[in-house]
Amino acid sequence: MTNSNNSHANQQDGAGWVYSDTVKEHFFNPKNLLQENPKNYKADGVGYVGSPACGDMMKIWIKVDKLTDTIAECKWQTFGCASAIASTSILSIMVTEKGGMALEDAMKITPQDIVNRLSGLPDKKIHCSVLGDKAIRAAINDYFRKSKQEHRIIKEKSEIICRCLDVTNTEIENAVLEGGKKFEDIQKRTKAGTGCGACRPRVERMIEQYKMQYYGE
Numbered sequence: 001m002t003n004s005n006n007s008h009a010n011q012q013d014g015a016g017w018v019y020s021d022t023v024k025e026h027f028f029n030p031k032n033l034l035q036e037n038p039k040n041y042k043a044d045g046v047g048y049v050g051s052p053a054c055g056d057m058m059k060i061w062i063k064v065d066k067l068t069d070t071i072a073e074c075k076w077q078t079f080g081c082a083s084a085i086a087s088t089s090i091l092s093i094m095v096t097e098k099g100g101m102a103l104e105d106a107m108k109i110t111p112q113d114i115v116n117r118l119s120g121l122p123d124k125k126i127h128c129s130v131l132g133d134k135a136i137r138a139a140i141n142d143y144f145r146k147s148k149q150e151h152r153i154i155k156e157k158s159e160i161i162c163r164c165l166d167v168t169n170t171e172i173e174n175a176v177l178e179g180g181k182k183f184e185d186i187q188k189r190t191k192a193g194t195g196c197g198a199c200r201p202r203v204e205r206m207i208e209q210y211k212m213q214y215y216g217e
């Protein structure tokens, strides 16, 4: 068994539930938390996402430097676990450091970028970092909407993969992020493939693709 396999095995049995020093630092001393009443904070854009599956909710407020088209301030509130709080905290730094990230670059932040800056997350907690990149995109899209730049809005791509049960690629992705590793796990969580079964080969390919993307397996 490789080190990587050992690491995953440890996380399965709970022995590998170790947070990096960066995660601990951002959980115990979160940066850019919005402490005041949100009604008194004049944001240019607000993004709000929630994951009913894990119960985490995240809200991000941004101020934009209109001259440079960069993020000048990023405040947030997160109702969730240590990983979700640390993910939002590090994200707020990533988008404001070095004079602020260009909006188009901030739109491209991936969960893996956030996990890398946190020096890793336990496998079962990777899904918490997914909320952060969705929330920042939602806040930027909100800014585009309010500033009449609708042509710059980028919608989350969602495609129906299982037509019988109306299950999308995003639901399959989330099920993998929440720890599903086999077709049967994903089927149990999403109901994909419980009708005619025609979608099964595609769902299985997607599971392998997401496992490689998020866990390097």
Ligand code: FES
Residues within 6 Å of the ligand: 161, 162, 163, 164, 165, 192, 193, 194, 195, 196, 197, 198, 199, 200
């Ligand atoms: S298309 Fe998925 S079960 Fe029929």
